[in-house]
Amino acid sequence: MRLWRRTGEITCQELVELVTEYLEGTLPGRDRVRFERHLDGCPYCTIYLDQMRITIRTLGRLPEETIEPGARDALLDAFRDWKRERV
Amino acid sequence: MADDLSEERLLVDAVRRGDQTAFMRLVDDLGPLLLRVARMYVPSQAVAEEVVQETWIGVLNGIDRFEGRASLKTWIFRILTNIAKTRGGRERRSVPFSALAGAGGEERSVDPDRFFPPGHEQARGWALGPTPWEGPEESLLSGETRKTVLDAIDALPPSQREVITLRDVEGWSSEEVRNAMDITETNQRVLLHRARSKVRGAIERYLNAMEPTT
Numbered sequence: 001m002r003l004w005r006r007t008g009e010i011t012c013q014e015l016v017e018l019v020t021e022y023l024e025g026t027l028p029g030r031d032r033v034r035f036e037r038h039l040d041g042c043p044y045c046t047i048y049l050d051q052m053r054i055t056i057r058t059l060g061r062l063p064e065e066t067i068e069p070g071a072r073d074a075l076l077d078a079f080r081d082w083k084r085e086r087v
Numbered sequence: 088m089a090d091d092l093s094e095e096r097l098l099v100d101a102v103r104r105g106d107q108t109a110f111m112r113l114v115d116d117l118g119p120l121l122l123r124v125a126r127m128y129v130p131s132q133a134v135a136e137e138v139v140q141e142t143w144i145g146v147l148n149g150i151d152r153f154e155g156r157a158s159l160k161t162w163i164f165r166i167l168t169n170i171a172k173t174r175g176g177r178e179r180r181s182v183p184f185s186a187l188a189g190a191g192g193e194e195r196s197v198d199p200d201r202f203f204p205p206g207h208e209q210a211r212g213w214a215l216g217p218t219p220w221e222g223p224e225e226s227l228l229s230g231e232t233r234k235t236v237l238d239a240i241d242a243l244p245p246s247q248r249e250v251i252t253l254r255d256v257e258g259w260s261s262e263e264v265r266n267a268m269d270i271t272e273t274n275q276r277v278l279l280h281r282a283r284s285k286v287r288g289a290i291e292r293y294l295n296a297m298e299p300t301t
Contacts (some may be wrong), residue, residue: 013209020280044216059255067118083105
């Protein structure tokens with residue numbers, strides 16, 4: 001499927017499919033220029049891209065769980081057994 | 088977690104020498120992730136916990152053979168997925184691309200109804216564009232919104248869930264994820280894109296539902 005219309009401009013519906021490539025830096029140069037030119041003139045897509053960035057940051061800040069104390073103790077025992085058998 | 092290679096080397100050497108603190112540091116750093124990933128393969132939390140325990144035993148028994156060709160966490164992750172797949176009984180690794188092909192290259196990031204249809208003068212432009220998310224970003228991490236994000240991750244097809252968990256929640260590089268999951272760069276990116284788009288959509292639906300209606 002061709003993503004670009006013959007005019008060389010991308011549509012909003014196309015842009016939302018390219019966001020990850022854009023953010024990963026894997027969008028080829030010409031497409032990157034088109035992408036950014038579209039953003040310049042499109043407040044909705046600018047909001048959309050911003051929301052994708054917020055989503056990614058939010059995912060990265062989900063509080064870390066910690067492991068169960070019971071499981072941790074069991075591992076500590078397993079480690080000591082392993083160490084004993086090693087020598 | 089030791090991102091730095093030499094630091095990783097030191098950690099591995101310490102574990103080999105029987106340094107309990109070093110081993111437990113590894114357990115504390117990677118444990119929650121391993122449990123989360125194990126949970127994607129096996130039917131219950133209890134089995135997932137067993138898989139993680141077995142993984143750490145496998146790590147100890149194999150640590151002398153670890154050569155540092157892959158990063159330590161990639162190596163541990165592979166031990167985990169091997170055990171988890173055996174225990175899970177279902178061969179998930181053969182699934183991802185039916186998930187990719189099945190739902191089609193046609194899987195959309197945004198409901199097509201939100202764009203003007205072909206033929207319209209603004210064809211494929213936003214008809215119902217997104218509205219900015221109000222309030223501090225931190226509020227997305229609390230209470231119900233956080234649950235919305237976690238539920239959205241849980242609802243993803245397994246391969247998408249695995250990629251977004253490793254990349255965005257855990258902060259692995261795309262190369263590390265590709266190595267750990269044995270997938271191509273393109274597939275990794277497609278899975279990541281679909282997963283992120285769905286999580287964004289879930290946050291949006293949640294926030295829009297919260298807006299007072301007049």
